[in-house]
Amino acid sequence: MLGNWHEGIAQITLPTPFAVGDVHAYLIKGDALTLVDAGALTNEAWDVMQKYFSELGITLHDIDQIVLTHHHPDHVGLVEKFPQTTPILAHPAADRWLYRTKEFTDFHREIFAEWFTEFGVPEEFSFYLDQLMSPLNYSCQRKLDIPLTDGMTLPLENDWVILETPGHATSHISLYREKDQTLIGGDVLLNHISSNPILEPPFNKGRDRHKPLLDYIHTLEDLSDLNPSIVYPGHGDIIKGGVYDLVEKRLKAQEERAFKVWSMLKENEDLSVFEICQKLFPHAYKTQLPLTISETVGQLDYIEAKLQIKD
Secondary structure (H helix, E strand, O other): OOOOEEOOEEEEEEOOOOOOOOEEEEEEEOOOEEEEOOOOOOHHHHHHHHHHHHHHOOOHHHOOEEEOOOOOHHHHHHHHHOOOOOOEEEOHHHHHHHOOOHHHHHHHHHHHHHHHHHHOOOHHHHHHHHOOOHHHHHOOOOOOOEEOOOOOEOOOOOOEEEEEOOOOOOOOEEEEEHHHOEEEEEOOOOOOOOOOOOOOOOOOOOOOOOOHHHHHHHHHHHHHHHOOOEEEEOOOOOEEOOHHHHHHHHHHHHHHHHHHHHHHHHHOOOOOHHHHHHHHOOOHHHHOHHHHHHHHHHHHHHHHHHOOOOO
8 A cells, every 4th residue: 555544644755856855745634635745846756646646546636725834846846737726825935936936036046146155155166056946946836825824724624723833944834733733744843854944035135034043943942842742744754752852852963063163163263154064064065055054054043042152
């Protein structure tokens, strides 16, 4: 069996072209049939999704709505394969990523060029600016139909409430069912790895940049208070219990990394963001600069906010 139902939820595991590996989407069967997340836009992933649907006895036309936990391409791409009449639901911050305009893509490159200069990234790495949007080749180009924000009840599914869980993405939401403390969490908490807080352009030109790591820490603290009994994640194993302990592990690791960066700065306060990135990720920075720079900037934001240290 490719998939089966448990408490009205079926997990669908899809291949991706990304280093993270497989991604999970979920079907919720209640008053309606809801698809949560949709995998990357590849023929292989689409074939696998159709096999799951066949095994579960449904077709794409049976899907009443598609909810996206966040805008990253490994979670949204196959939305392209569904009828235009199938409503797309997500946080409002996802809209500019789901239906991209030239104005947005130009702004995206422009702001990262400014940041690269600010962070001390050498000119030899400027080619990354032309690759920033390339992962979105596996995304969709669909407008958001219904915006979802914190505290809303999921349309057509009264058991599920929307929780805003930003950090990994500004658009990140999770779905929570209080009666059995079940969370469908996207990438908010993964069992095997820590989610990357990723830099994104501000919503408007001239606005301060987001501080995704600080958002993510706040989200983890809220998740610890919620302490769901089960988390259906976007990647890796289902988390059955132990959420509080896992969150504490993630927060402790974050604090340890921040103190490591603080020690670097105490030895040499003139280090650029790029130089700190090289020290933190001596190999990965060469092949994953946007991700590693995001992580490095997050450490500096954390030091300033949590440890009350300023330049």
